[in-house]
Amino acid sequence: MVRFKHFDASTIEEAVALLSKFEGRAKVIAGGTDVIGLYKDNILQKPYEALINIKNIPGLEEMKEEDGVLKLGALVRLEDIGHNAMIKEKYTALALAARYTASPHIREMGTIGGNVCQNSRCWYYRCPNNRFPCARKGGDECFADDGDNRYHSIFGDVKDCLAVNPSDTLPALIVLGAKVVTSKRTLDVADMFPEKDATKMNILDDDEIVVEFQIPEPVAGMKSSWKKFAIRKSIDFPIVNCASVVVSSGDAVEDVRICLNAVYYKPYVPTRAADYLKGKTLDEEAAETTGEAAVWGAKPLAMNEYKIHIAKGLVKQTLLDCK
């Protein structure tokens, strides 16, 4: 594959220093399941000069509950999250998301940090040897616009880019109210995404690394769920996925949080749809109406109207799972 330099960081500070030294021309390598693809397929016009290995940094692989907060180090493997009995019980959406990401092998290698920060899967962006120098790479057109856009955004573009965020775990983290702690700051995972920039998956600086995720203790009466739609029942990236949290008190819904992903350049939180459901009884009709509301304003492309139906359906089904 295309060559690069490789450095091992043994502390967070060292990792940051190395990233800083390369001024945006270096990337972190954790599990490696995504970033290696950049080099194998020679996707970028100018490949990142260096990879900074963070797998030797102690403490990033820990999973612990502290002061009512579930803390997941950035390097915790997806397989370990997916099969953890406590996470399945209390943070069901996240356990499901982790369990159904990719394949068992990828889950043994892949980290929660990597899954959250992963790069776009758009097949124009990823076509080898930079065959399509698109807006996401700093060019000025989106080849999916009048091309094959069956997997692309149903909520419009961001700066001419129609690619979607492909993470399975992001919608679960968002509905669970997770925060991300980086080497520079702490912020809500929901706020990790750029407003109007197609060239970055998230707002982290070039010399900033994810350290851990913090998920608050579920409140009483809270249930969460997550579902994914893909052609194959294993290995595939999501065509659409959805996570929901419902806090019930008796028959009535006290609080709802919904998040769709793989439908937009960033995870899509249909707040008004969630608001609709508050105070109502969660039944089939209400769930269905919420689903319809969640896709209100969708802008289908020539080949992806079906994704709107799937999104509606997944919202409905994940809500009903939370009864």
Place this chain on the structure above:
Amino acid sequence: MANVEEQGGAKLVTLQINGDEHHLVVEPQETLREILVDRIGLTGTKEMCDRGACGSCTVIMDGRPVLSCIILAIECGGHPIETIEQLNSQEHPLIQAYADNHAMQCGYCTPGFVVTAKALLDRNPDPSEEDITTALEGNICRCGTYPAHIWAVQDAANKLKG
């Protein structure tokens, strides 16, 4: 060319493979699979997709079944690695069980399945059908041998239990 003097370039790495130590100068972009096959001659770890999407290149590293085609060899020092050749030389019951149960056709993906199954049996000596399917759901077989793997793995599990 290996940039041995340059910072961030090639390194001397000690790889522990099937209980043997290999002292190799490895370039950053060399994958574990390339080292295993091209440098050491352990050809059982196959290349089907070369993108971590098929399981044919599975090895066991630190007890986990992982994809050697997307692992950088330069990062593998100090992490014990087990390949299909180890199972073969130890005559692991999985191998005969696979042959007895016809759990292969062209055979190209089979070592990847066998290594993955071995990692399963190491952790779970009595797997159910669902356990086996879950463990193997990331291995692609173009010949479609999937159902036979259940019989083969259960057969091997029974032999291991004695």
Place this chain on the structure above:
Amino acid sequence: MSEDLKIMEDEPLVRDRYIPEKFQFLGKRGISRMDGVEKAGGTAQYTRDVNLPGMLFCKILASPYANALVKSVDTTKAEAVPGVRAVLRFDDPELEGKVLLGDNTKFNAGHQASDGQAFYKGKEELAVTQEQWTQGGGRVLDGFAWWEGAPSGVAIAAESLQAAEEAIRLVEVDWEERPVVMNPIEALKPGAPPAIPELNDKSNLLRKVRIEHGDVEKGFQEADKVIQFDIRRRPYTAADAEPMSNVILWRGDNMEIWAHQQQPYDGKCLLSAVTGIPLHKIKLHIPYQGCHFGHGGNPFMHHTHGFHVISAILSKRTGRPVKTLYNRRENFYGLSQDADSNTHFKVGCKDDGTITAVKIDQIVAKMGQYGIDHFEDNTRIPNLLLNYVEAQTNFAPAWWFRCEQNHNSFCFSAVFAHVAEAVGLDPTEVALKNDGAEGKDMEYLSKFKIDHGFPDRDSLAECIEKGKSAIDWDNKWHEPGKKLLPNGKLHGIGFTWDHEWDDNRGSASAGLIMHCDGTVDILAQKPDVGVGPMTTNCEVVAEEMGLKLEDVNWRFFEETGFQMMTPDGSCNLCTDAYVSLKMARKARKTLLEYATTSIKLIDIEYPPAFPDHKPEELDVKDSMVFVKADPENTVHVSEVVKRATLNQNGTRAPLFEWAYHRQGRYGCEEGRHRLCRQGYFAEVEVDPDTGQVDIKKIVNVNDVGKALSPETCEGQQYGGAYMGAGRVMGEEVIYDPKTGVKLNANLVDYKVATFRDIEETENILVETGMGYGPYGLVGIGEDCATVVPFVVANAIHNAIGEWVDDHPANPSKVIQAIQKAKEKGVY
């Protein structure tokens, strides 16, 4: 004077007359695969594993454009990469005049277009050159590209794969892009730009075929109902497990090739024709094959043969072995199949389900298959008409894989399913009503079976009965769109059928030698693509000779002068097993003669093992020769042959036999009706909210005539079902419509079915003995993958109440069908 050998003649038109009554191995379960430990243990060698001392690695430039001309090539930067040893340019003298087709195929090693392939029974209205027939795929290295990824411009050999890849990336090409043609219907419109100007700059019409039986217009008039519908099928591909590669060593006037090839001997002939090295100076090595489903070396296209020429030339130049290898993306470049077919059906039927006429109009990109053949093969329908048109496009060259009957099966299934829906009858009944052959009914077929020595069994009825029981059809079948399950999903169940194939064609030869320890080697070269030939043919030899199974071996990787068949229309077992059977019976005869004949040297006489007996008084079992009337009187076979085959000291000629068998020439034999049938059932659940399709169960019922190895047959059943599932659910080679670039040439985005994609398969073998092969076998292998896509499509229709008419039935199409059904108020 041993027993008369009982062996069937070549090209049997009758059932095998000499089937033993009892079997020791054939038909038995529990026999371990002889190649199993090697394959499971990772010691089986594939072409990709071959590594010779001093070997160079070669990469070929793949065109980034689907239709372009090379104006200039600058390799200066590429040549400066350390480790580069040779650069082959398209305009180098060694490549002058090097094409794979036409005059170069002097050994008749290829398919000759338009000159009577037996199954092209139609009257062709437009003759084509062989090059046009392979849609421009028969090249080596050119200064133009006719599809994205076409080998063009340059090939580079270097010390390492890393260096070769780096060098290829540094080649600077000045391309002249030309308009891209990606739709066959558009390609045929006046004014359409030429897809391959170098072959035809006036028209994109590739081929036109018309096949007619009876009078379809009359058939439509006789019908109670006439239905019309359209189906589009998108391109899909083999996605073989092992990406293609070769290693070629050309030293002096001798050449060695290691190749991932399905028909390697043809490939050797081709290489001989192109390079001028005669056949006896080319040694072919065929390691285990990581899949071949029909296209790997069949026919003669760049992707599978042209790169041999490149490796050969570079090896000659450098004096070193050269390995050219494709990565996974490059493996997608050369081949797809039925690349975009647009089929219009018009069908006439009676209210009782009898079909009176079928008319199929087809426009296909590149090359497809007709669609009418199976109506000819296994129905009584008298009136058939096919109008078939192929258009040149900038898709990758198409060829068939698992199998060439895809479109035939697909059209067959589609017609029967639509007729069943139109008349409101159980599709299994509609099938039985129309069963027959060549327009004749089951009464005629009954007489044919009896006249030709076959048991008179109703294969389709037996398959249907078993399949219905397995899937609980009588309780589960319902009108389309009418069954919503408690879990909120729509239940669907489907059926389809076809004839079983293929016992109809091919030829092969092999030798057999018994070593002085009594063990036997089968001497023949054959590519093993996974269907278990090693074990099965050893079983035949062991069975027929009376040996222990472990005393027979077959290592088929090297040349012996004999070639056995590879799956080619899944007819290899028929032909190969006849070869094994024939030579084994001859060898047994010779063995028993040796057992009773003295060895006379000049002044010594060695008595035989059984001096007082005649060959017909002896028999062989478990590698022991014994006297039939006195079974305790027994010796090991090695006692009979121990003085043969010894270095310098052999006292008699080795026990060596060989056999040749021809099952039929390429194509279907006239007058050899298809007698065995197959039936498929599928059960699905469709989520009306999301369109998700769960394949709950597939029941494969195949009348294989006789199952020599039941596990191997079942492996083809469930294996084919998984391939069929992938095909119906989402296997599609996706091209960018504007540039013709492949968007999903990798195994993430090209959807090969995973373990989870079918919940359950049930595999039922029926053995009516009505095959033309040895022991009454037909064969199995291609069919399941070929037929399952549409049985699942039928089940999806049964669930939703609306057809998916554009395949694969990916989520977009399923949801569109659900929306249509909802609008119509189906549910």
